[in-house]
Amino acid sequence: MQKSDGIPHFVEVNNIISSQSEDQVPAELSSWLTLVASQRDKRAFTAIFTFFAPKIKRFGIKQLNTEAMAAELVQETLSKVWNKAHLFDPSKGAATTWVYSIMRNASFDMLRKIKTKNELLLGDDIWPIETEEHSDSEVYADHLMERQMVAYVDQLPEAQQLVVKGVYFQELSQEQLAKQLDVPIGTVKSRLRLALAKLKEQVGESHD
Amino acid sequence: MIKLHPETPMLSSFVAGELPASVSVIIASHVEMCSVCQQEVERLTLQAANACFGESNVMPMAGVDSVQIDDEFGSFSLEAELDSNELSMLEAITGMAPERDTIVNTAVVEDKEIEVSGVRFTIPRALRAVEMKPFQGLGKLSRSRLSLEDGDIRTSILHIDKGGSVPTHTHKGFEITLLLQGSFEDEMGTYHAGDFIWLDGKHTHQPVTKTGCVCLTVSSNAIRFTKGVSQLLNPIGQFIY
């Protein structure tokens, strides 16, 4: 086998994919979820998606009968995984069990909707998905903070706004931004520095 | 001490999400009260997840050492594994704005308490989103139907006051009773809070309660009274279950 810097990683990922047909769960699943939670990491999510999508689809066809409903289940389940990865606690159990619970709850509610035309969602009440008791208020505080930050950002001069929004909301790299805005990367850096200093000031003021 | 639990095959179907809503709800209500079944459900969920996604040999991790995703994936494109439908789904999902609002909904659950005929009791969490019709009384019995819309299966909360009883009856389909509070007796024994009692058409019973009790009941068919004068009461069977 060839040895160069890029190749071993290539092989590693390749193994992950080929091993899926043999039903082995990649050992990295938990760390991928953690990456999605902390950084909304798209590549980690792509790996999660690639592993789970076909299996959820199989489950969906069995439970919901049609290909279309099964695809809806895949979308519903993996959207929740993307949005709620921060609620996954690796010390409490395997990632597969966590995803299974999300999938089963979604499938249950979908099936009920088809059968009874009833919109009442019961899945998450029947099978509560464990979350840390205190995490909610923290997340809520985060959320308020985030809203406040958005308001502050909107008060920045437009050039600085573009940079902040690009980096923090669209998760672009500074290089990508420089290209997009057609300015030197140094300009992106200095605008960002100025903007952050201003934001810090404002957050500090409102907290005193 | 809870003596009666749902049997394992029923718990497996519960975990798989294969049971009707009303039956799922009453099992979930038992599981809330029963640590034995909580463990069993945990075990069965792990088993079901393994059957669906493959065996996880990895021990649950206490924490994650910073994983360098860049190094891990190199420049290899995972997307190559996906077809065009899957790719556009992936795009749609990762393009979503952070949906943090929904998390607030899962905020620490507050127990919902209810009072009927002077008795207070806690509604199982599994039922907290389900609408309850007003209690209707008949002698020492009061019943509230739950709006679960589950075909022929009816779900109710039943309160029997101290010294009350239900005339001897049989069940055409099945009847599940979860004793939420208090105790009652019948020909087969005494039942306590948390007991999960499954009866089918073969059983006949006449529950009596000395202390008064509150039950959650799920039944697939109206009950029928079987003894002499009680038969005249058959319309009550419709009322109770």
Ligand SMILES: [Zn+2]
């Ligand atoms: Zn039990």
